[in-house]
Amino acid sequence: MLGYLARRLAMTVPTLLLVAIAVFTLVRLIPGDPVQVMLGDAAEPAQVAQMRAQLGLDQPIPLQFVHWLAKLLTGDFGHSITDNLAVLPLILERFQVSAIIVLVAVGLAACVAVPAGLVAAWRQNSALDLAVVGSATLLLSIPSFWLGLLLLLLFGLKLKWLPVIGYVPFSENFWQAMVFMVLPIATLTMIEIGVLTRMARAASIEVLRLEYVTHARAKGVPEWLVLGRHVLPNAFAPTWTLIGLVLGHLLGGIAVIETVFTLPGLGRLLVDSIFARDYPVVQGCLLFTAVIYVVVNLIVDLCYPLFDPRVTLA
């Protein structure tokens, strides 16, 4: 187990290094001089040169990369150009918002999707199955930002049950914060139910066909026990892997949800800094999201044996 952990961790090192190289290169490929952007067009050449030296931009590119990487490893992601705040604390603060939405939504979606997929697979090709698959496909096809706008229109503007714009941090007032989170979480949950139900159904169909299911039935095990004890745990394993991918995917796509509901999350931070040409923040957000994605998939891999005891982490 420890040996596997060490090897799996070692595997992420080259990936993360390549990610760092990619982000570093990308930001340097952006047309335009960041120093000129920071100082404005009216800046004196001497001022520009001084700023350049201060940021280390007058050094050769490989040297810049090494310095940048060394700073990253100490947690120094640089400072925002617009308000000179340290990038990492800023990202962490915004990440809390995104993480809560994504985690709660995926958790809720899995609670609905896995049983729904199981039941649909159990009665494959029945009217019930058709209804489940049909609704899942429909949910999957609605773009999250439109669904969000529709929910906002219905519950915020027409029924006036929930606020349309605003945000209260969880640390300030939990219940009030929750009120602002209901719609974004509901939106993502509905979309993810579509994705996960189809996956859970496909996995359950595979399992229902296996001999131990037939065997359990032949032994006279009640049907609900067959589904609950034999099919569900085995069908959950492949769905679990997908949940890791879904989490990462959501982190990438969260910007649109945060835009619809005007929430100060990580995705919104990234988009805003792109518009403001605040490259240290852009760089930090891209890097941070990629690292989280790698870490989430690592955790998913490490938890896999909990759901599928046949897989041992040797």
Place this chain on the structure above:
Amino acid sequence: MKVRANTAIGGSLMALVLGAAVTAAFWTPFDPLRVNLRARLQPPSSLYWLGTDEFGRDVLSRVMAGAATSVVVALLTVALAIAVGVMVGVVTGYLRGWTDRVIMAVNDALLAFPGILLALAVMIVVGANKFGLVLALGLAYIPSVARVVRGTVLSIREKEYIEASRVIGNSEVYSMLRHVLPNAVAPVAVLATSMFGWVLLAESALSFLGLGVPPPAPTWGNMLAASRPYMESAVWLGMAPGLCIALTLLGINLLGDSLRDRLDPRMAHG
């Protein structure tokens, strides 16, 4: 029965979208860019079937022109991602060894970015325009195509007919093009279908954020973003582009399902 319903509904939805896109290239009821301040925010009527927007532009014409943009971007992106991805996948999967390890390491690092984030990052460099979008989204989806193709090729190259081809003296390149590639078509076709849907969704999401095709050129994503201030007073503004995206995705998802059922009959019947 179910497979046929999927094909029929999915096919008609896609035919509708493609039809609208092709028609828009030659004709739209009004000029999608013509501003008419005397006809601002008109609800749907016999003249303006889907109403008009905040500049008095005809929503139906804009939705049609948006279909053309979305379809062109999605098709070009899928073509780019498939072309490069298949090349990378076939070469690495067939040659294996050192080449494979290096290319796949880079590939997996790119996969460590969620697709839309990678596209967003590339958009910063290439700038918000149609071809930048194709490049950005294409790059974002190449790694997944390369992975799928490599996996397929790895299993195909162990088949006896490939060995036979090698034994009778065919070159590696010939075996690859003549025998390996055609057998990778089915999984790639399924992937391309779902990719068309992902790309369309990603393109509208980027346009919604203001990082895709810039206004005034209409896309479903930027129309939806522009409709937000009028969400309550002019509901039709958000309904038209939103429904267009949803119905197109539904069409492509249903078609994808029926394609998968046909190519992988294991899933169709229990």
